[in-house]
Amino acid sequence: MKHLQLKHVLMCLLVITASAIISCGGSASTENTGDSASTAMSTDTMSTSSAPATxxxxxxxxxxxxxxxxxxxxxxxxxxxxxxxxxxxxxxxxxxxxxxxxxxxxxxxxxxxxxxxxxxxxxxxxxxxxxxxxxxxxxxxxxxxxxxxxxxxxxxxxxxxxxxxxxxxxxxxxxxxxxxxxxxxxxxxxxxxxxxxxxxx
Ligand SMILES: [Cu+2]
Ligand SMILES: [Zn+2]
The missing domain is CATH 2.60.40.200 (Superoxide dismutase, copper/zinc binding domain)
Incomplete structure (x- = not known):
């Protein structure tokens, strides 16, 4: 179960990196709006992503x-x-x-x-x-x-x-x-x- 969630998050990161527009839907996008989640995300993707800043x-x-x-x-x-x-x-x-x-x-x-x-x-x-x-x-x-x-x-x-x-x-x-x-x-x-x-x- 833990493995599956991790995999999902990793997939999301990949998708977000590839295209900042696509939402991962459901629980993942809700997680991304949280402060800690989005901070973690930007640290993970910073080196590979050129997603626009807000x-x-x-x-x-x-x-x-x-x-x-x-x-x-x-x-x-x-x-x-x-x-x-x-x-x-x-x-x-x-x-x-x-x-x-x-x-x-x-x-x-x-x-x-x-x-x-x-x-x-x-x-x-x-x-x-x-x-x-x-x-x-x-x-x-x-x-x-x-x-x-x-x-x-x-x-x-x-x-x-x-x-x-x-x-x-x-x-x-x-x-x-x-x-x-x-x-x-x-x-x-x-x-x-x-x-x-x-x-x-
Ligand atoms: Cu001027
Ligand atoms: Zn001018």
Whole structure:
């Protein structure tokens, strides 16, 4: 009996590894939703599986000595969509609007310039999210209040957390600019210098 259960679990792990979508049904999938069960599962399959993650985040810090930037972006996958929640605090930019993008490389070095250009796996022109052509990294402008605080939420089915490199926001950099994205200028909306950066993991 014990043997049979073990076998079943092993089969499930194999199936999950091969295809993250297929449920093993019945008792096995109920077990997988339990905390201890899913922890054990991810340890077992980590080395062989590239199943998408359900959560990722980036801690955003300043790239310049004279501008304090404090921020966090969380990304949660649910039902084929990814929801981003962004929190920013930039006291020096109180009452201003700053542009935020996902840039291609997970590297905040060289004052954020090492992150290279906007993440653009579809090779589209830069623009405003959801309107005509836009980069998958074109998050857009965030208005900051009198304390320099701002938030943004967006949910999209154009992003994933690890499914493939043409849709995954994992290992991108989230960049905060000193200026406003005009949603037109190529290749990056003329949004000014890079004052904040964080890598999504
Ligand atoms: Cu940018
Ligand atoms: Zn862009």
């Amino acid at each position: 959560h990722a985040e980036a801690v955003i810090t300043g790239t310049k000595a004279d501008t304090t930037v404090d921020g966090k972006a969380t990304f949660d996958a649910d039902n084929g969509k990814v929801k981003m929640m962004l929190d920013l605090t930039i006291p020096k930019m109180a009452n201003k609007t700053v542009a935020v993008h996902l840039h291609e490389h997970p590297d905040c070095g060289d004052n954020g310039n090492a992150s290279h250009g906007h993440w653009n796996p579809t090779h589209a022109p830069h623009g405003k999210w959801g309107v005509d052509s836009f980069h998958l990294g074109d998050i857009g402008n965030v208005k900051l209040d009198a304390q320099g605080k701002g938030t943004m939420e967006m949910t999209t089915d154009l992003w994933t957390l690890g499914s493939d490199t043409t849709s995954s926001v994992l290992n991108r950099a989230i960049i905060v600019h000193s200026g406003v994205d005009d949603y037109k200028s190529q290749p990056s909306g003329n949004a000014g210098s890079r004052i904040g950066c964080g890598v999504i993991k």
